[in-house]
Each structure stands twice: as C-alpha cells, then as structure tokens.
Amino acid sequence: MSVSEDQVAEAMYAMIKEYHGKRNLKALDLSKAMIEKFGEEECDKKFCKKAIRQLIDSGRCTYSYVGGSYIVLPPDSPDAR
Amino acid sequence: MVEKLRDTPKIDELMKGPWPSFVKEIKLSAKLSGRAGERANDLLGVLERSYNDKIGHWKHGGIVGVMGYGGGVIGRYNDLPEEFPKVAHFHTVRVNQPSGWFYKTDVLRKICDLWEKHGSGVTNMHGSTGDIILLGCATEDLEPVFADLTEMGFDLGGSGSDVRTPSACCGMARCEWACYDTMGACHDITQTFQDELHRPAFPYKYKFKFAGCPNDCVASVARSDMSIIGTWRDDIQMDAAAVSEYAQSGKFDMQADVVGRCPTGCMSWDGQKLAIDNRNCVKCMHCINAMPKALAPGRDRGATVLLGSKAPIVGGALLSSVMVPFLKMEPPYEDLKELAEAIWDLWGEHGKNRERVGEFIQRIGMSNFLEQIGLDPIPEMVIQPRTNPYIFFETEEEE
Numbered sequence: 174m175s176v177s178e179d180q181v182a183e184a185m186y187a188m189i190k191e192y193h194g195k196r197n198l199k200a201l202d203l204s205k206a207m208i209e210k211f212g213e214e215e216c217d218k219k220f221c222k223k224a225i226r227q228l229i230d231s232g233r234c235t236y237s238y239v240g241g242s243y244i245v246l247p248p249d250s251p252d253a254r
Numbered sequence: 255m256v257e258k259l260r261d262t263p264k265i266d267e268l269m270k271g272p273w274p275s276f277v278k279e280i281k282l283s284a285k286l287s288g289r290a291g292e293r294a295n296d297l298l299g300v301l302e303r304s305y306n307d308k309i310g311h312w313k314h315g316g317i318v319g320v321m322g323y324g325g326g327v328i329g330r331y332n333d334l335p336e337e338f339p340k341v342a343h344f345h346t347v348r349v350n351q352p353s354g355w356f357y358k359t360d361v362l363r364k365i366c367d368l369w370e371k372h373g374s375g376v377t378n379m380h381g382s383t384g385d386i387i388l389l390g391c392a393t394e395d396l397e398p399v400f401a402d403l404t405e406m407g408f409d410l411g412g413s414g415s416d417v418r419t420p421s422a423c424c425g426m427a428r429c430e431w432a433c434y435d436t437m438g439a440c441h442d443i444t445q446t447f448q449d450e451l452h453r454p455a456f457p458y459k460y461k462f463k464f465a466g467c468p469n470d471c472v473a474s475v476a477r478s479d480m481s482i483i484g485t486w487r488d489d490i491q492m493d494a495a496a497v498s499e500y501a502q503s504g505k506f507d508m509q510a511d512v513v514g515r516c517p518t519g520c521m522s523w524d525g526q527k528l529a530i531d532n533r534n535c536v537k538c539m540h541c542i543n544a545m546p547k548a549l550a551p552g553r554d555r556g557a558t559v560l561l562g563s564k565a566p567i568v569g570g571a572l573l574s575s576v577m578v579p580f581l582k583m584e585p586p587y588e589d590l591k592e593l594a595e596a597i598w599d600l601w602g603e604h605g606k607n608r609e610r611v612g613e614f615i616q617r618i619g620m621s622n623f624l625e626q627i628g629l630d631p632i633p634e635m636v637i638q639p640r641t642n643p644y645i646f647f648e649t650e651e652e653e
C-alpha cells in the first residue's frame with residue numbers, strides 16, 4: 174500500500190475538523206469517505222479502523238454520544254474553538 | 255456523613271410494603287462518609303423533585319469516558335446543578351461482568367469499596383445488559399475508577415453503538431441442561447471482539463447472549479441481537495423406569511400435564527409407556543422440565559443461532575429469527591465469528607443510525623438479507639412455517 178496509516182488519519186482529522194460544529198461523523202462515515210478518497214485497493218475498512226484507533230489513542234479525537242456514537246474533537250482541542 | 259438527609263415525603267412512600275426498596279438502599283448510601291454519602295443524599299433530593307415535578311431531571315450523553323474507549327460510561331447530568339451540586343454529574347459506569355456472574359466474596363467487597371471511594375455507593379447488580387452497574391460518578395473520577403478496576407482485573411463493558419457486553423447463563427458450571435459451554439463461548443467472543451466492544455463503529459448496539467438450552471434463562475430470544483441458544487439434534491434421552499416413577503408418584507397427570515402440553519403433539523402415553531416422535535420435537539424443554547430425572551436433552555449437542563431481537567421500552571418487542579438451526583459450539587467458534595462479521599459488514603454499510611439489526615432486516619426483507627450475508631433460506635428460519643411462510647423461495651429458471 175502506498176498510502177500510509179498516518180496519511181489516512183490526517184485526512185480523517187481534516188474531515189472531522191471541517192465538519193466540527195456542523196455535523197457529527199460516525200466511524201463509518203469516515204471510513205466510507207477515506208475509501209472513496211484513496212480507493213479500496215489502498216485503504217480498506219481494516220486500514221481505516223487502524224487510522225481511527227490512532228486518532229483516538231493519541232487523544233486528538235474522542236468519542237461522543239448524541240443518540241449514537243460519533244467521533245469528535247475533544248472540547249479542549251485548539252481546533253475545536 | 256451528611257448532617258441531615260434530604261426531606262423526601264413522596265419517595266418515602268416507596269419504602270412501605272414488604273418488598274425491597276431502592277429508596278431504602280439510597281438512604282443507606284446517604285449515611286456513608288465523604289462524597290459517596292453526599293452524592294446519595296443529593297440523589298434523593300433530585301428523585302423527590304422529579305416525583306413532584308412529574309419529569310426526570312436527567313440529561314444523558316455527551317463527551318464522557320476514559321481514554322481510548324468509546325463505551326462503558328454513560329454520561330448523566332442533572333439539569334438543576336445549583337440545587338443538587340453533588341450530583342451535577344452522575345455518570346453510570348458499566349463494568350464487564352464475569353461470565354455466568356460468578357464472584358468471590360472478596361471481589362464483591364472490593365467493588366463496593368471502590369464505589370464508596372469514587373462514586374456514590376449505589377450499584378445495580380446487574381443491569382439488563384448483564385454488566386455490573388456503578389451509579390453516580392463525576393467526570394474527574396472516571397480515570398481513577400478505571401485504573402482501580404483494571405488493577406482488580408476488570409474492564410469496562412459496552413455502551414453506545416458497539417458490541418454490548420456479551421452475557422451468558424451459568425451453563426455447564428451449574429446446569430445439567432447446558433448443551434454447550436456458554437461461559438466459555440461468552441468469554442471467547444468478548445475477548446475476540448474487544449475492538450468492537452470498546453470502539454463504537456456500528457449503526458447501533460449489538461448484543462450477544464448465550465443460553466445453554468431452550469429454557470433461555472438469559473432471555474436471549476427477546477433481548478439480544480444475536481441469541482445463541484443451546485439445543486440438540488438427536489433424540490431426547492429417556493430413562494423409562496424414572497418415567498414410570500413420575501407417573502406413579504401422583505404429582506401430575508402424565509397425559510394432561512406432560513403429553514397434552516407438548517406444543518407439536520409429538521408425545522404419546524399409553525398408561526405404561528411414553529413415546530416421543532423426536533423428528534417433530536421442537537426442543538421446547540417442557541417435558542424435560544416436568545420430568546428432570548427421567549428426560550434430558552440428547553447427546554449430539556450444539557446451539558441454534560438466532561438474530562434480530564430487541565426489547566425497547568416504548569415500541570413493541572421483536573423476537574429473533576433462526577439463522578443457523580444447529581451449530582457445534584466448539585472453540586474457537588470460527589463459524590459464529592464469521593457470521594457475526596458478515597452481518598456487521600452489511601448492517602454497518604447500509605443500516606441507518608439507531609437502527610437495530612432486527613429492524614434493518616424488517617426494512618430490507620429477510621430474503622434480501624440472507625442473500626447478502628450468504629446464507630441459504632431454510633424452513634427453520636420461518637417463524638410459523640405451517641401458517642405463515644413469509645420467505646418466498648425463488649426457483650431458478652431452467653434453460
């Protein structure tokens with residue numbers, strides 16, 4: 174694969190930042206968007222799962238529950254302001 | 255210890271009568287020293303206020319949890335924080351229970367001590383999901399709670415759009431009817447799907463429940479998205495001498511109480527001998543429960559895998575439908591895991607937000623669903639095959 178996990182995580186982060194305060198994104202919304210962006214050959218569901226894990230475990234993103242589970246920016250993130 | 259308990263004339267009514275009372279228990283917690291007592295006391299106040307106002311004063315959800323986990327903590331906040339400051343946050347912590355709910359007493363004491371230290375002293379053993387439920391903790395206490403729990407060997411359970419904490423009946427540990435090792439299967443599935451349990455990525459919740467036989471003591475057929483119910487495919491084991499003993503005991507009428515209540519009428523009794531047409535037995539367990547010393551499940555044992563139930567509070571309940579009539583339940587349970595993953599792939603891709611897998615099947619149709627996950631339709635999937643065959647079998651056109 175020529176696309177790295179970091180690249181996918183960055184692209185996901187950019188998307189979460191762009192939609193912050195406008196629309197909540199689920200893990201699946203992120204995966205679908207990445208598969209469309211990079212192509213299934215380069216970035217499949219498992220790869221997307223790893224990228225999400227990286228975003229959550231690093232603390233750059235967090236889970237929130239609003240009638241469903243979403244991935245969001247933590248409230249204290251500079252990008253959340 | 256709080257100086258004075260909240261005045262609660264309305265909810266005090268719930269302490270009257272001979273049954274256990276949650277109000278009585280919360281009042282006991284309110285006598286604890288430190289934060290636990292203060293929280294329990296303010297909880298009494300909010301409850302009383304809710305009964306007066308005829309509305310709940312709780313909001314739930316939001317960003318709350320422990321690092322790396324998307325489930326296990328249900329954020330709760332009261333909407334009167336000035337009036338009840340000690341329960342401004344009153345989060346619920348779900349702890350993954352041991353398979354079959356077996357504990358040593360020292361572990362139970364440690365859990366209670368932990369909750370008096372960090373929470374409110376109020377617990378719910380166990381919640382409808384099966385987890386240990388610890389009620390009432392502030393956001394800043396969540397990480398310390400998690401650290402103490404993991405040190406004791408516990409982990410958080412599921413909440414939100416993820417695999418909910420799987421649960422199992424006590425199965426082979428205590429019950430002679432268990433047709434497979436429910437506790438082993440539950441533990442294996444819990445360990446295999448840790449990611450799915452802690453990192454929500456589904457349209458909605460997905461519950462596994464493991465029952466060792468069709469008595470279904472964990473109510474899996476009504477309360478889990480995937481019900482794994484023990485069964486057998488050979489003949490019911492019968493001890494003819496013990497059957498005679500039951501017949502002569504005078505405790506029940508063999509014809510009316512056992513044979514007459516067989517749902518498929520596949521038993522007969524000539525006054526001396528009991529006969530079972532095992533091909534027509536639907537494994538309801540009635541006769542076995544009635545004569546446990548004389549009858550037992552067959553020896554060729556496994557489980558039926560069913561899908562799609564849910565027990566909502568508001569809408570009507572949905573029972574699960576058969577997916578696989580018989581599966582040998584042996585570690586590492588690969589077939590079961592593959593089936594679950596195929597279902598998640600399809601439902602994950604096309605399910606709507608907050609749509610349970612059973613509702614998804616209702617929306618797209620059972621035959622469509624089966625085709626997509628690669629299972630062939632079979633008569634066992636039809637709930638009432640003799641009266642309502644709702645699956646339409648397509649006959650392939652011959653050239």
Ligand code: SF4
Pocket residue numbers: 423424425429430431432433465466467468469470471472
């Ligand atoms: S479901 Fe069956 S095996 Fe499990 S505890 Fe109940 S009777 Fe026993």
Ligand code: SF4
Pocket residue numbers: 515516517518519520521530534535536537538539540541542
């Ligand atoms: S288990 Fe149920 S269906 Fe089977 S023989 Fe006994 S009563 Fe009849």
